[in-house]
Amino acid sequence: MKAQEYIKARGIEVTPLDNASVGRLSIDAEFKFAGKRGVVVSPKRGSVSDRYLSLLSNEGVSFVVAEGGSTLSFYEAPPKAGELHSVRALKPVKARLFPSQDVFEYLSTLLRQSVKKREAIDAVAANLLVARIANEEAGKEDAWACSIAGTVDDCSDLILSIKGKLKDADINNEGVLKLCAVLAGFRLKPATPEESAQLTDWVARASDDKKCIHGLPLALSPVFQSMGENANSISLVTSAVGAQFSILSGSGNGEVVLENGNQGLLSLLKLLYPEIAFIDDGYLESRHAKTKDVVVLVPPFGRSMQLKKGAELTSSFFKGEPVSKKYPGEYLYTIKAIEQCKPDGLIAVVLPEGILSGASHRAFRDWLLDSVQVLGIVSLPTGFCFSGTGIRCSILFMKKAKQIPADYSISMTELQQDDFDSDVIAATIETIKAAFNPEDRA
Structure with missing residues (x-):
């Protein structure tokens, strides 16, 4: 992170400088903090030597932010006279901004x-x-x-x-x-749904573990917010945190089933969404799940699963199959989500690309087309679900239509990495919003 970006994020005005230096140490910018002078420097080794700290102190500098390497270095003069010494960040002040x-x-x-x-x-x-x-x-x-x-x-x-x-x-x-x-130095308690989404997005993307499924990118938050608008009841079933939690914004009648969640993560989510009910028993085995207007699903990926005795899945997809047969977990979770959704309700499911294109999954896709109206498919860039891998995921948007049209169009969007900083994602959001007409839920 650039030092000047950090200082600006703290709400401090920064003035870039040209040809300013102390000895051979160039001064890139200066700022006023707590009524005292601060400077930004870029030493070759990342940290500032005692000699230059002494020279800066003599110049009346009370704060130094040095950039070099992957982290920033901070120095602060004591309240009374004294040399600059190392600290871990600029001290907090009363007026705090939300992190950029x-x-x-x-x-x-x-x-x-x-x-x-x-x-x-x-x-x-x-x-x-x-x-x-x-x-x-x-x-x-x-x-x-x-x-x-x-x-x-x-x-x-x-x-x-x-x-x-x-x-x-x-x-x-x-x-x-x-x-x-x-x-x-920042305010972390969210004041808006967008800030709650940013916090869950950070947790989703903090890890670069290739085995860890990551949540959906923050740019898709408006899509899920639009799905939740005017919905009387919402269910979010997820094995990760991310933009999908934006569907809970403003909902007083929502529930979350956090698959494979840890208690620390659960504590955070309860803090961010205090009105939402969190369920810790298995989704597939849940016998009393009430039907919902909207269901959003991010299932566990890549697992072969067998229907358990307590699971109540009555779908026609299982007819004629032995009870002991194993299925891809994505099948079972998707079928459960469809069964939980009310007639004319909305469903969004995140699936690996192979489920939607692989020849071995054709029977499942045929069953889906016979069971729901597919409104759109948004294909995400490679690695967005599993960081640092070649795995690609898509979001399948569906309507549990009381009567599926004989002929209808499906919105198909393939997003690339750069699209999240362009108008392409905005157009995608509008397409999905238009498809999810709140009046259809009456």
Whole structure:
């Protein structure tokens, strides 16, 4: 992250400088913070030597932000006279802004450097947000202010609340304190549905574990918000967090089944969506699931599953098949979602590309076309579901029409990486919004 982007994200005005320096150290920009002078520098080795810190102090500089390498370095002068010394971030002030996307990306970098156990990154990210939001609500800032310059021992309670059940060998305490110090300068409690979506998106993308399914990209949040508009009842069944949670915005009658979720993640989601019911029993085995106006599904991928005794799936797809037969898990979850949806209700399912194109899945696709009206398919860029892999996913938008038209068109959109920064995604959103007409749900 660029130093000037961090400073701007804190709501501080930055003035770029030309040909300014102290000795051989060039000064890229300057800013005013807490009534004192601060500067941005770019030392060759990332950190600033004691000699240059002394020279900057003599020039009346009270804050230094240095960029170099993958992380930023911060220096601050004591309240009374004294030399600049290393801190973990600029100190917090009363007026805090919500983090920018650049800040979230920087936090992800710090998180990956701090957590050695890759599969635990999303849990630590969730713990961070839960602890920070809880402190904001309680008005207790001392623990987080301590992370700016305090020792690991000084901040032991804060570290413990964030690392949860992780062993000391799985986490870097100094790295965790740097994360806390950066977060201390921002407001984390969401004030809008969009901010809630940004928090879940960060948790979804914080990990680069190839085995971990990631949530849907933030750019698709308006699609799911539109699906939830005017819906009396909503069900979200998901094995990951991401933009799909935007469907819960403003819903007072929604439920979430978090498949394979951990308690830390569940704690965060309950904090962000206090009016939503969270169900921790298995979706397929749930016997009492009420029908819903809208069902959104992000199923576990790549599992071969057998119908369990308690599962109540009465679909015609299973007729004539032995009870002991195993099916792709995506089949079972999709069929359950369709059965749970009310007539003329809306369904969105995330599926791997192979299900929608592979020859071995043709019978399932034929059954889908006979059972629902397919409104549109949005194909996501490679790696959006599983980071760093060649796996490609698509979102299948459907209507459980009381009467499927004999002939109808299906909106087909293939998104590339660059499309999320262009008008293509906006056009896709409008297409889906138009297809999901709230009047059809009456």
